[in-house]
Each structure stands twice: as C-alpha cells, then as structure tokens.
Amino acid sequence: AQKVTQAQTEISVVEKEDVTLDCVYETRDTTYYLFWYKQPPSGELVFLIRRNSFDEQNEISGRYSWNFQKSTSSFNFTITASQVVDSAVYFCALSFYNQGGKLIFGQGTELSVKP
Amino acid sequence: GAVVSQHPSRVICKSGTSVKIECRSLDFQATTMFWYRQFPKQSLMLMATSNEGSKATYEQGVEKDKFLINHASLTLSTLTVTSAHPEDSSFYICSARGAPGDTEAFFGQGTRLTVV
Secondary structure, X not given: OOEEEOOOOEEEEEOOXXXXXXXXXXXXXXXXXXXXXXXXXXXXXXXXXXXXXXXXXXXXXXXXXXXXXXXXXXXXXXXXXXXXXXXEEEEEEEEEHHHOOOOEEOOOEEEEEEO | OOOEEEEOOEEEXXXXXXXXXXXXXXXXXXXXXEEEEEXXXXXXXXXXXXXXXXXXXXXXXXXXXXXXXXEEEOOEEEEEEOOOOHHHOEEEEEEEEOOOOOOOOEEOOOEEEEEO
C-alpha cells in the first residue's frame, strides 16, 4: 500500500512555542519523493519542501526544519517559535519516480497558533 | 518561473448547469496536468491525470462523463463539471508538470465551486 498518515488532525499552540507535525508514509518503492505544503484559509497550496528518498539529511529553512528518517518511514516538520501567521493546514505528500507530480496526500494537520 | 494560473477562483452555479474551470501553465509547457478535489476539512484527492493530446485517466470512483477534462494544448487544461449538483460543491485544484521525466508539478490557486 502507498499511503501517507498525518495522525494529528488539529494542533493548537501559543505563539513562540515550538511545534512538530508528524508524517508517516508507506511505500515499497525505493525511489520516491516527500513533500510538505501549507494551505492557508485562502486555499492555495504553498510549497515548503521536497525531499527524495536518497537524501536523508535534515533540512532547516529559517524557523522551519524537517527530519526525514527512512528507518521509521517518517518525515516530520517542526516550526520553531511559532507565529500567528503559521496558522494553516499542513499537508505531507508522497510521489514516485515514474509518476512525477502525481501526489498522495496525507489527511492534513490544522495548526492554530494563538497570540 | 513555473507559474500555474487557475480560473475562476470562485464560482457559484445553479444545480443542473455546467461549469468550466481552466488551468494554464504561464511560463512553461505542461505535458501533464493533474486535477484534485478537496471537500471541506478533508484532504486533496486526485481525480484525474491529463496528458496533452490524449484522453484523461480518471481515478477509481470519479465519473468521467460528469467531470470532462480536456488538455488540448501544452499550456491549457480544462475541467468541466457537467449537470452540477450541490454535492459537487468543493475546492478543485490543478497542478501542471513540464517534461515527462520531471519529478514535480506546480499548483494553481484552486477554484471554489458552490452549486446552489
């Protein structure tokens, strides 16, 4: 089965707290790509990161960081010092080498950052 | 680069009518476009994949006669919801991929369809 699971449906934090959004995926393919997207209330999808299956290096971009662990099939996303503008639904997604652009999305995590 | 424009962003139509949604790649040629649907508070589900010049491939459970997809050029794909019903009210979003070997597609802004 090819699947993405985001077990956290909703998370609520207070501004400046750190928050981690979990993502677990299932696939038997050896070449695949993992993504995170942000969806604000307006609806558009904002691309955050893409990771290929051969690159397990963690990545940091400003307040955002990602932890990719193939051993646990996880690709978790941490926001450090959260801000109200981070409030959105965040989706983790999976695609495959021979199906570039065709995404399997997780259920999404709605993050609410309160002032 | 890699800009995808979707139009309209919002549309309200009467039950029984048809509505067309356009997805354009503005600065690249898209050999493949994907159409997703998202019901409120739910995830995005792939509806169909369209390749320029050929028939779309629909995912299981998606009615191809109801959701007509046309990808007549390398920069434009259209989704027509025929005989719309209130249960078709949803957020529809497209993405476009350039060359067949590309590993990423770029999303349009989405269209919020309300059928009354």
